[in-house]
Amino acid sequence: MTDAHDDTSGAPREYIAAIDQGTTSSRCIVFDRDGRVVSVEQKEHEQIFPKPGWVEHDATEIWTNVQEVVAGALAKARISKEQVKAIGITNQRETTLLWDRATGEPVHNAIVWQDTRTDALCRELGRNVGQDRFRRDTGLPLASYFAGPKIRWLLDNVEGLRERAERGEIMFGTMDSWVIWNLTGGTEGGVHVTDVTNASRTLLMSLRTLQWDEKICNSIGVPTALLPEIRSSAEVFGTARGGALDGVPVASALGDQQAALFGQTCFSVGEGKSTYGTGTFLLMNTGPKAINSYAGLVTTVGYRIGDQDPVYALEGSIAVTGALVQWMRDQMGLINSAAEIETLALSVDDNGGAYFVPAFSGLFAPYWRSDARGVISGLTRYVTKAHLARAVLEATAWQTREIVDAMKKDSGMELTTLKVDGGMTSNNLLMQNISDFLDVPVVRPMVSETTCLGAAYAAGLAVGFWNDVEDLRANWRRAAEWTPQMDAAERDREYQFWLKAVNRTMGWLDEES
Numbered sequence: 001m002t003d004a005h006d007d008t009s010g011a012p013r014e015y016i017a018a019i020d021q022g023t024t025s026s027r028c029i030v031f032d033r034d035g036r037v038v039s040v041e042q043k044e045h046e047q048i049f050p051k052p053g054w055v056e057h058d059a060t061e062i063w064t065n066v067q068e069v070v071a072g073a074l075a076k077a078r079i080s081k082e083q084v085k086a087i088g089i090t091n092q093r094e095t096t097l098l099w100d101r102a103t104g105e106p107v108h109n110a111i112v113w114q115d116t117r118t119d120a121l122c123r124e125l126g127r128n129v130g131q132d133r134f135r136r137d138t139g140l141p142l143a144s145y146f147a148g149p150k151i152r153w154l155l156d157n158v159e160g161l162r163e164r165a166e167r168g169e170i171m172f173g174t175m176d177s178w179v180i181w182n183l184t185g186g187t188e189g190g191v192h193v194t195d196v197t198n199a200s201r202t203l204l205m206s207l208r209t210l211q212w213d214e215k216i217c218n219s220i221g222v223p224t225a226l227l228p229e230i231r232s233s234a235e236v237f238g239t240a241r242g243g244a245l246d247g248v249p250v251a252s253a254l255g256d257q258q259a260a261l262f263g264q265t266c267f268s269v270g271e272g273k274s275t276y277g278t279g280t281f282l283l284m285n286t287g288p289k290a291i292n293s294y295a296g297l298v299t300t301v302g303y304r305i306g307d308q309d310p311v312y313a314l315e316g317s318i319a320v321t322g323a324l325v326q327w328m329r330d331q332m333g334l335i336n337s338a339a340e341i342e343t344l345a346l347s348v349d350d351n352g353g354a355y356f357v358p359a360f361s362g363l364f365a366p367y368w369r370s371d372a373r374g375v376i377s378g379l380t381r382y383v384t385k386a387h388l389a390r391a392v393l394e395a396t397a398w399q400t401r402e403i404v405d406a407m408k409k410d411s412g413m414e415l416t417t418l419k420v421d422g423g424m425t426s427n428n429l430l431m432q433n434i435s436d437f438l439d440v441p442v443v444r445p446m447v448s449e450t451t452c453l454g455a456a457y458a459a460g461l462a463v464g465f466w467n468d469v470e471d472l473r474a475n476w477r478r479a480a481e482w483t484p485q486m487d488a489a490e491r492d493r494e495y496q497f498w499l500k501a502v503n504r505t506m507g508w509l510d511e512e513s
């Protein structure tokens with residue numbers, strides 16, 4: 001079936017397949033031993049908005065899409081399943097699904113990470129249990145972003161579900177668990193597992209023991225019978241049963257942002273990356289030490305390879321970056337394509353005095369304010385849509401600056417270069433803005449599909465396809481670099497205006513609203 005043979009021995013070449021179950025789409029990418037993309041297949045799924053602030057996905061549609069993209073990627077690569085040495089999984093994090101153990105049917109749509117329906121529940125938990133307790137033990141602020149409160153909401157709102165859960169009839173999973181369980185046989189013996197990176201986004205796992213914290217589970221109201229076994233990010237969980245990859249070991253799982261950290265080969269303390277997609281997530285490797293954040297970041301597990309020590313990371317999560325460009329296109333109709341934002345912004349020299357803070361679902365790091373809502377500040381009649389386009393791009397760059405400042409406060413480490421990836425990195429003006437506002441060089445690698453690459457790397461390490469992380473480092477190659485060009489006084493002046501605009505978003509919603 002294949003025409004892909006090793007040049008020297010004539011043996012069929014070997015590959016790793018990675019599945020990225022993301023917020024807007026599922027994709028499968030086949031990689032070769034040099035970490036090069038051999039084929040890609042991708043399929044979008046429906047975004048379901050039942051009420052303002054609510055976002056859901058149909059997990060059955062997602063599983064169908066995953067099977068299709070896997071078959072499609074293999075067909076495009078013109079390789080057989082025997083040539084695929086392992087499957088790696090990466091996924092949108094925090095998105096929460098409960099399904100019936102016996103039938104495999106989801107009991108409700110998955111509740112997506114962006115969904116804010118658990119705001120009130122989080123406030124109540126904060127009053128009853130205390131914010132500090134969650135931050136100290138799980139590394140996370142108590143916010144609707146994370147999975148634990150979403151599970152509680154489902155148990156409280158789907159009739160009879162709590163009783164079924166307590167009888168052990170229900171399974172919880174983030175999308176890694178759902179994909180792995182289905183891939184490995186589903187109701188016919190599928191394995192119910194998650195990895196430490198995904199578990200570290202639930203508000204239910206102790207960062208110290210890397211196991212479910214029973215007391216915290218009780219305080220949120222989540223029975224532990226629901227929960228998957230927590231495993232490392234790189235080990236063989238089981239073997240695919242049926243489908244295009246029947247018989248291939250499933251050998252990694254990482255949340256997508258941790259996978260990008262891995263794919264960008266940020267293996268040393270102080271190395272970090274920022275992924276610019278719907279939202280933006282900047283992670284910095286802090287080594288075997290979990291650093292508590294006092295500056296509004298999240299402490300999370302970066303990765304764990306087999307039984308090696310875990311590697312922790314500090315994360316700055318920004319909810320709305322590329323989503324603001326989508327909003328300018330879809331809701332405002334000011335541009336026809338995402339790429340057009342750059343052309344429009346380049347038609348003027350500056351923002352004309354306008355600052356746009358896209359607090360559409362409150363503000364995530366470093367503020368964690370669910371009462372904030374978006375503002376455009378500094379408007380005069382002078383401002384045109386081109387100035388707004390500038391303000392839209394600058395919003396992403398200033399939000400990155402705030403995260404980098406918080407990283408410095410928490411870790412005492414200075415970022416010397418920022419590695420970037422994700423859909424927005426094709427925007428040169430934005431990349432220049434980021435370099436200017438941070439005053440550090442910004443670099444983008446040749447393989448921009450770092451999320452899938454990270455999952456492939458972890459799976460490849462687990463099955464001995466690659467020997468160690470040094471093998472992987474050798475694959476990283478720079479494709480583009482932007483260096484700071486901005487005058488320091490101007491940077492400081494602009495930053496003060498940005499911070500003033502951020503201040504104006506706060507307190508828009510009160511308990512009543």
Ligand SMILES: Nc1ncnc2c1ncn2[C@@H]1O[C@H](COP(=O)(O)OP(=O)(O)O)[C@@H](O)[C@H]1O
Nearest residue numbers: 024277278322323325326338339422423424427
């Ligand atoms: N040239 C561009 N300039 C600015 N934003 C862009 C550009 N191209 C894509 N985007 C934004 O990037 C996002 C898509 O990036 P991607 O990495 O695929 O996101 P995700 O993985 O979150 O779905 C969209 O929100 C889109 O608006």
Ligand SMILES: O=P(O)(O)OC[C@H](O)CO
Nearest residue numbers: 022023092093113277278
């Ligand atoms: O699927 P993405 O790329 O939008 O990533 C979503 C993040 O994992 C949310 O925490």
